[in-house]
Amino acid sequence: MRAAIFAIDTGAYKAKAESAAATALKRLxxxxxxxxxxAGILPQEKEVVESVIKQLADAESVELILTAGATGYQDEDCAAEAVTDAAERLLPxxxxxxxxxxxxxxxxAILESMAAGIRNKTLVINLPESAKTAKEDMEYILPEVVQVVENISL
Known part of the structure; x- marks a missing residue:
């Protein structure tokens, strides 16, 4: 099973910083x-995030893409919209x-605008920006994620 992990944070992207959430998710x-x-950091630009998702899924490079961050209600929070537009099937x-x-x-938590979906045999899931919350969320759904990844890649 192959995965890609991207923190979505324009400030960290410009500073070429590391993401605690991406590091925690990679380890998990x-x-x-x-x-x-x-694994890396993307700017909070819907078109960029959507393009990366489509490129990886369409090239069948990975079976799982996780994003961390950009899941709020601010104008620049674009993760859910990027997944919604890239996905062929949503998993609400x-x-x-x-x-x-x-x-x-x-x-x-009611203010989070996360999304999940499938594009070309690749599962894509948005997670919150906090390393602790992203890791705990992924631990919570990991058995189901593995099941989906195994089934869609057949």
């Missing part, structure tokens, strides 16, 4: 048996489950 996926083929149950899971900690 590798422990679960994924080979992380790409994933973000619904994550919001419900995160509501245990904070009512602010």
């Amino acid at each position: 996926l590798e422990q679960a048996g994924f080979e992380v083929k790409a 149950g994933i973000p619904e489950a994550l919001r419900a899971y995160n509501l245990r900690y904070s009512k602010k």
Whole structure:
């Protein structure tokens, strides 16, 4: 199973900084048996994020793409829209489950605009920006993610 992980953060992108969320997610996926083929930071620009998703999925480079960040309600928060426009099939149950899971900690979870979907045998999931929350969310859904990845790549 191959994966790509991208933090979506214009400030970190311009500063060429590292993302704690991407690092935590990479470690978690590798422990679960994924080979992380790409990891990095993208600017908060819908067209850029959507283009990267489409390129990786259409080239069949990876079976899983995770994004961390840009899931709020500000104008520049574009992750959900990028996935929605890139996906051929949406999986609304994933973000619904994550919001419900995160509501245990904070009512602010209702403000998250995450999305998940499939494009060309690639599962794409938005996660929150916080390294702690992104890691915990991924741990929560990991068995189902592995199941989807195994089934769509047949």
